[in-house]
Amino acid sequence: MADIASRVYNHKWKIDPIVRSLIDTDFYKLLMCQSVLRNRPDTQVTFSLINRNSAVRLAELIDEGELREQLDHIRSLSLSRGESTWLRGNTFYGKRQMFRPDFMEWFEKLRLPPYHLETRDGQFELTFEGSWPEVMLWEIPALSVLMELRSRKVLADMGRFELQVLYARAMTRLWEKIEALRQVDGLRIADFGTRRRHSFLWQDWAVQAMQEGLGAKFTGTSNCLIALRRELEAIGTNAHELPMVYAALADTDAALHRAPYEVLEDWQDEHDGNLRIILPDTFGTAGFLEHAPDWLAGWTGIRIDSGDPAKGAETAIAWWRARGEDPRDKLIIFSDGLDTRKIIELHAQFAGRVRVSFGWGTLLTNDFRGLVPDDGLAPFSLVCKAVAAEGRPTVKLSDNPNKAMGPEAEVARYKRVFGVGTQDPIEVVV
Amino acid sequence: MADIASRVYNHKWKIDPIVRSLIDTDFYKLLMCQSVLRNRPDTQVTFSLINRNSAVRLAELIDEGELREQLDHIRSLSLSRGESTWLRGNTFYGKRQMFRPDFMEWFEKLRLPPYHLETRDGQFELTFEGSWPEVMLWEIPALSVLMELRSRKVLADMGRFELQVLYARAMTRLWEKIEALRQVDGLRIADFGTRRRHSFLWQDWAVQAMQEGLGAKFTGTSNCLIALRRELEAIGTNAHELPMVYAALADTDAALHRAPYEVLEDWQDEHDGNLRIILPDTFGTAGFLEHAPDWLAGWTGIRIDSGDPAKGAETAIAWWRARGEDPRDKLIIFSDGLDTRKIIELHAQFAGRVRVSFGWGTLLTNDFRGLVPDDGLAPFSLVCKAVAAEGRPTVKLSDNPNKAMGPEAEVARYKRVFGVGTQDPIEVVV
Incomplete structure (x- = not known):
């Protein structure tokens, strides 16, 4: 009716x-x-x-x-x-x-x-x-x-069944990724795919498929509306815009060099635990960590969002060691250009050496590559x-x-x- | 709401x-x-x-x-x-x-x-x-x-998203078959898959997908309810039960030998044109055709439902020729154990030599092979x-x-x- x-x-x-x-x-x-x-x-x-x-x-x-x-x-x-x-x-x-x-x-x-x-x-x-x-x-x-x-x-311009099959293909592809990830012992992964999602409904589907397919390995979504509706954890900490704007406001080179640490001083005033995550790459990870004040080494983890992720993780581990911290207590969040194979590879490489977590973005919520002519949905x-x-x-x-x-x-x-x-x-x- | x-x-x-x-x-x-x-x-x-x-x-x-x-x-x-x-x-x-x-x-x-x-x-x-x-x-x-x-x-026992992905996979598979069949010039194919369908809704989906994907190449469905609802041609003629029962009722060997032809005499009284389709294999195609009365050679076509289909079609073509009929005016309907590859192969082999048509059954409406553990849906x-x-x-x-x-x-x-x-x-x- x-x-x-x-x-x-x-x-x-x-x-x-x-x-x-x-x-x-x-x-x-x-x-x-x-x-x-x-x-x-x-x-x-x-x-x-x-x-x-x-x-x-x-x-x-x-x-x-x-x-x-x-x-x-x-x-x-x-x-x-x-x-x-x-x-x-x-x-x-x-x-x-x-x-x-x-x-x-x-x-x-x-x-x-x-x-x-x-x-x-x-x-x-x-x-x-x-x-x-x-x-x-x-x-x-x-x-x-x-x-x-x-x-x-x-x-x-697509027909009704052509559309249904398009989504059937995308669903099948995503489910195969989830089935592969399900095999990874100790995996912790969240949806970070709001900004470049194929569509809202597709992100919502992807999140629910992760929920069913990965169970406790799926830690939540960065999307607040979906977190609310699906009763999931809302995930996320801070991003490049904070050091970028703080840095632009600096009047001298010395103030510029201080700016990224100032951001985290302000952050530390408000947040603790798993929200104390360093995003070190805005102006280059190596220099940032080298000159970082010791209190930053006490933070919970580091998010790696550019460059070769394995290299970035090794840099972070070496830095924690140099500052007398045990990397096994620390959290590394990978969030740059991830897909199944990379996730499995990074997990295998770092699980046990640090606590590993993944923020999976575009290739979770928008992997329509190769599904229409001229790759128009990539x-x-x-x-x-x-x-x-x-x-x-x-x-x-x-x-x-x-x-x-x-x-x-x-x-x-x-x-x-x-x-x-x-x-x-x-x-x-x- | x-x-x-x-x-x-x-x-x-x-x-x-x-x-x-x-x-x-x-x-x-x-x-x-x-x-x-x-x-x-x-x-x-x-x-x-x-x-x-x-x-x-x-x-x-x-x-x-x-x-x-x-x-x-x-x-x-x-x-x-x-x-x-x-x-x-x-x-x-x-x-x-x-x-x-x-x-x-x-x-x-x-x-x-x-x-x-x-x-x-x-x-x-x-x-x-x-x-x-x-x-x-x-x-x-x-x-x-x-x-x-x-x-x-x-x-x-399957989860909600697992189910959705199962159907996504089945849809993708069927659509790929349809995409392959779309390439076949002059194809004529109908749904014959009611009896061993995965489910009613799945058959209805398959029929609609054929409608959209094949256009005029899709000639209709054997299922009356779906033909009514989707405004399609209802397709079908006669089956083995007629000669089987007529034969069982025969009192003598001579009457038994006559029985399959009697069936078609009764049929000819009622039907003409594309409904005059011979199903010759009930008691062996070769003998049936050999002893068939000449009026049967005037019928529109032959449905091939067992044995090697190419061999059956060659037998039919040779029989028409022997009876002075032009096979190019005749219709051969293949309906046994068909899937895409076989359909394409048979079409390539016989198109032009006869009018070719296909009644596609179980592997249209129930190809769930390999989609669940232990092949429980095959x-x-x-x-x-x-x-x-x-x-x-x-x-x-x-x-x-x-x-x-x-x-x-x-x-x-x-x-x-x-x-x-x-x-x-x-x-x-x-």
Whole structure:
């Protein structure tokens, strides 16, 4: 029996919104937002979309008007009562009231600030300007809207059964990955795939498949909305934007060199345990660890997000040893460009030597490679980054020169200040 | 929004019925039933379930009580008004009023007769006794109920996502078959897979996938209910039970030898065009064609349902030539143990030399081979056959000794009467 009321209600939507909740975003965004709101609430920043794969001509695939409708819809969103209750009442990383009342009151009133959108040379120029805690919350919804609009466009001309078989193939592929991962004793893995997911529903499916297929090996999802709905742990700590903006605000080379440690001082004031995770690669891992204050060696772990991951892990282990820490007590979180084989390989290499954990992103939530002609659904490297703070450009070096960003002269200055020598380039797939 | 009324309504069902309509059966059953009702309405027959694969211990998989509930439900069915309207009003093989008013009046009043069910040595002894036109309609629903109960049993312990991935795999596999068949110029293929389908919903999916994927190359389905719902051609002509029962009723060897031709004389009185299809293998193709009256060579085509299909087709072509017919005007329907590769091969071999058509059965609607542990969903050779008529055993020889049935002495007598020599055994997969 058709539910007539539902059908009529569905007809009333002018668009099919991709992002329907302000917490359809990564958990670490909220943690960082709370930190920024306390420490740097008035900093003016610019975030900008960067399509690292210029061969994907987004503006030729996606209608600018449809993109505007989706972004306008996001601007109409506010935190719902149930979402607020969950953020206030849930236990995150074993801690109650992770989010301070002042943050929650601010968040409950928040609407996302305006965006600036232009089309140039087949690409979108999409920027967000304003106060840091507001603007930073655009990153994830902007990316997931663009990824899903692109998926929709590619799927638009397919037949009903062709579509069903497309998803059947993607499901089969993901399930085979899960079956392979199920064999790994002691595996701990979370979903980090919100930003470049194929679609919201597909991410939600992938998370549930991981839940059923991996059981306790699946530790949770970075996506707050899915964590709420599926009663999972919300996973995440901090990201490059913190040291990037802190660094851009530094007035001298000495202050610049101090900036990444300042970020973690501020973080340490608020968080302990599994939230004390160092992301050391923003301006080069080796130099960062070499000059790190001793208190940082006491932190719980390190997240490795660029460069050769095995090399990064060895560097971290050597550093802990040099600082008199037992690496077996430490946590290493791999989160860069992971897929099944790499996960199994890294686990085999490091399990027992350190505590190992994985944040699996794009190839969990968007592995549609090879499933349509011209590989039109293959994921690609789309990011949305803080590019300026108080009018000054930001810089990211990372451990892979292909992931570096910022004006050339500034990149050179940062390399000098942070003592970064030659780096091995690694192809950025996703 | 949940449709509350639907949920409550669904709760009221005591079982989840597998067969929900008297026309969830093969079209040729209804054509034959009409013929039998006119020519041999009072013949008493026994149909019996035969599991050719004794390794599948059906009674250990399926609860006898559940089987009874499904069979009892089938006995509660009668032709609905819409089904009757479709049978009376639809065009079948380009002909209106294919079903005579007297047959329709009889069918509208029909309830299926009682069944006899016992469990012995891990197998079900399931028989149906009574007047031929009634009993014969048990064959297809009995088989599809047993196949689907077995599927349900194997699926019962699987998780939700495991199930979804199972169907994703089966869909992907079927779609790949369809993609391969799409390449075959001039292909004509129909669904003949009702009796040994994985489930009703799966057959319905397979039919729709063929519709979308093959377009005009897909000529229809043998399943009347699906043909009605999906607005497809209902496909089918006649089967072995007609010559088997006619033969069993013969009092002398001479009458026995005449019996298969008598069947077709009766058939010719009622049908023309594409319904004049000879099924020559019941007691051996070679002898049947050799002794066939000339008027049979004028029929439209031959269905090849056992033995080496290429050899059978060559025999048919040579026979038409010998009788002065042009094989290029004739239709050959392949319907035995087909899968993609065989279909493509046979089409390549015979297209242009004759009109070629395919009735694709079990490996269209039940190819779940290798998808669960111990291959618990692999199709197997389950049939339900007329085993006796007026107390006399029936015999089938076919062109494959592995498909022969009947008491040994009777098989020997039939072989003598029909002049069947040595035959090449071919493994019966499905």
